Amino acid sequence: MGRLRLPVLLILVALVTVTPFVAMVLVAFAPPGGKTLPGAFDLTRATWENFTGVLQTADITRWALNSLVYSLVSVVLILLFASMAGYAFAKKRFPGREILFWSFLATLMVPFQATLIPYYLLISEMGGVDTYWGMIVPTLANSQAVFLMRQFIAQLPDELFEAARIDGASEWRIYVTVVVPLIRPILATLGVFVFLWHWNDFLWPLVIGQSGEMRTLTVGLATLEGENVTINQIMAGATITVIPCLLVFGLLQRYLTDSIATSGMKS
Structure with a gap:
């Protein structure tokens, strides 16, 4: 039993x-x-009438484009910045490294709602309301991504980096030719999580994208509830939003299993 x-x-x-x-x-x-x-x-x-109906009633295509831009650009930039920061925190030695890392990690305890108004005021002063960059930039400092990268890179043997430096490789070349190829499993895993976080994000796109043209799928579908749209069409729109998530997970599933298999290995 x-x-x-x-x-x-x-x-x-x-x-x-x-x-x-x-x-x-x-x-x-x-x-x-x-x-x-x-x-x-x-x-x-x-x-299929509900799907054709919601596609004709709402600007699903535009909303999907906004969601894709918001999600894909954020994934690329977050993976780039987090991997570089993770490499620095894991393998570089500089004054205040631990204090800086744990201070940055402490921001995880601050809920996003607490910083929503300061973020909005700052982006508004810079003219970022109703723009892609205004939607994307505040989400790039991802503490969880940096932490995961740092933990993964810390497990890589120091001999690899020492050998590269002996051969005369610069820090940038070490990052590109040594670090990036070895962290592909965690990059894929984190990429899936970041994509899902941004694709399903609602609060920040709602605040910063004030015009109909800058709505994401999550925000756009929420606005349909106040219009003459049936629950069947709303559910059809919600089903459409799930498809990219399933595709991303299906394409990167092999890397997810590789990351789980190697995450506990020590060299």
């Missing part, structure tokens, strides 16, 4: 996790007219 407890528990947790997603998809494919559960279980009446 003891061996069955864990699988049964995992199955129950999986069912609880998947149930809202299944309900969303069922309602999205239900006939138009506001039909929800349990009527949506009638799969014989499944239709």
Whole structure:
């Protein structure tokens, strides 16, 4: 019986996790007219009308473009900055390194809502309201990303870096030719997490993107609730937003497993 407890528990947790997603998809494919559960279980009446309806009613294409720009640019820049900072904190020796690292990490205890108004005032003074850069820049100082990079890079053998310096390699060349190839698993793992964080982000895009043209998918779908749009069409729009997340996870799944497999290895 003891061996069955864990699988049964995992199955129950999986069912609880998947149930809202299944309900969303069922309602999205239900006939138009506001039909929800349990009527949506009638799969014989499944239709694509809700998807075509929400695409015609809302500017989904523009919102999806905004979400992609916000997510992809943030992923690239955060991975770049976090990997460089992680390398510096893990392998470089300079005065105040530990104090600086732990002070930076302490910002994790400050909720984003507490810094929302200062962020907005600063970006507004710089003319960043309703712009891509105003949406992206405040999210680039990611403490969690730096911490994960530092922990992963710290496990790499120092001999690799010493050999590269003996060969006359500069710090930038060491970073590009030694560090980056060795941290690809954690880059992929962190890239998935950062993409999901930004793709599903709601509060900051809502505050900084004040015009309809700068709405992301999460913000745009929330505005549909106040318009003449059925719950079926809203669920169809929500289903569309999940597709990129599934694609990103599917493409990078191999790197995720590699990162988990190697995260506990010491050289």
